[in-house]
Structures are given as structure tokens and as C-alpha cells.
Amino acid sequence: MKILLTGANGYVGRRLLPELLSKNHEIICCVRDKNRLGLDKTTLDSITIWEVDFLEEVSLENTPKDIDVAYYLIHSMSSSTQVFDTMESKAAENFNHYMNHIGVKQVVYLSGIVNNNTLSKHLQSRKNVEDILYQGNYNVTVLRAGIIVGSGSSSFEIIRDLCEKLPVMITPKWVLTKTQPIAIRDVIQYLMGVLLKEECYNDSFDIGGPNVLTYKQMMQLYAKTRGFKNWIYTVPVMTPKLSSYWLYFVTSTSYKLAMNLVDSMKMEVVCKDN
Structure with a gap:
């Protein structure tokens, strides 16, 4: 099978590439x-590289x-706190132009869970990209x-850095938001x-692990797994901007990414049975 891998330099792309190569694609x-x-070098010799910037003409x-x-x-x-949604829409539109010219059979998009009536800017952007991809002349599968x-x-x-560096945490109330995490190996599967x-064409599917947890419970489970205790106290006064600075200074994330993630962490992210 001949497969085009965008985002090959990203976290998921790097984990997906060796699995695809192992199947002789x-x-x-x-x-x-x-x-x-x-x-x-061995991997580079096994692939073809297409240099393209989907934000350019x-x-x-x-x-x-x-x-x-x-x-x-x-x-x-990670690129912007203000216009990343515009950038993501433009990239998807340009991607469609290329795919319509190439004549691809299927596009697989890894999106975010968008089951809330009100979405964060990050999740709304992911939903907008879905809508744009559905306009292409190909079959779409959204995970x-x-x-x-x-x-x-x-x-x-972020969760790891917080637990490892702060045994006692004064946290914003978004740590009580529910989420449904999934292991990277399951995402790849x-x-x-x-x-x-x-049967997966032109449809979307929520994918998640078996447990619905709050961010606080995730941090407590991480600490337990690592063999130490942590104490987490929530306060209602920590604003999104203050939360972003907190993540930026304590963890290895960039400020722009921290801002966008905090905006989404206020939203419940739980799978529907679809």
C-alpha cells in the first residue's frame, strides 16, 4: 500500500512510521x-520525502x-495562541487541493473529542478541519x-512534569474536569x-481507554505508579492565563501550547459510544 504521512515529524507521526514500515507499506x-x-539512515533509506508546507501557496x-x-x-x-485555528483551516484547505490532484482513496484524520455543545478554540479548530476534509474528493475516516x-x-x-517536580500542588479547578485518556499504542492500532x-469511510469514531478520570485522578495514579505520594489542593481563583504561566514555568511545554491546552482542559473530553 502506498501511504502519505503528513506530520511525520510530530509525536504520533514518529510512532506511526515504524509500524507502517513493518507492514512493508x-x-x-x-x-x-x-x-x-x-x-x-536505515529509516531514511526506506522512505520517500516530500518537502511541502501546507500553509504556503x-x-x-x-x-x-x-x-x-x-x-x-x-x-x-504550538505556533500561535491567536491565529492557530486560521492556520489549521488554511493547511486543511491546501491539503485538499493536493489530494484532489493526487486522487487519494482515503484520508485518516486524528482529531479531538468534540462532544460538548461548547468547544474550546482548540477543539473547535479540530472540528473545523474535519468539516474541510469532508469537502475533499476522497473518503474520510476521523478518529x-x-x-x-x-x-x-x-x-x-505536563502531567509527568507536574507530578515529578511538585509533590504538593495548589491547582486550578480544571484539574477536576473529566477526560478519557488513551495509550499511544492503542491510537496506533x-x-x-x-x-x-x-465500513470506516466517511464517518467519525471516538477512541479512548476504559477509564474516565479527572486530571487530578490521573496525576494521583501517575504518582502511585511511580511509587511516591502527591498532595493536590484545588482553588477556584487561578485564571487561564495564570494557569498557563504555571504550566510554562513548571513543565517543559511552551507558553503558546500551555495557553491552548489550558483552554481545552476546562472542557470535558469523554467518548460517546460511536
């Missing part, structure tokens, strides 16, 4: 700068041909996930499992 990795791909020169499936793993949350648990996942790294499955 032919992989074309989309990157803005091939010098930043950071793969070992569409150029149909040197586009790959005969693609069976394209993974859409592009997001811009909607909440927090992805695994080393390298932004949300999980879903991403692989929907390949050219006609």
Missing part, C-alpha cells in the same frame, strides 16, 4: 524541511502519484482522541486498523 513522508526529520509540481491512503496529522497549536498517554505526548508530559476499511 511504501511511505512518503511530508515535511517542511527534510533536514529536520531526524530519522536514522499550492504548487502541484513534484507531487506524489497513486497514493492509496493519506494520514492527516497536522496541527498548529477522535482525548489525552494520549505516552512519553512525548504534550498533555502526558486504530490508525493502522482503519486502512482502506470501507
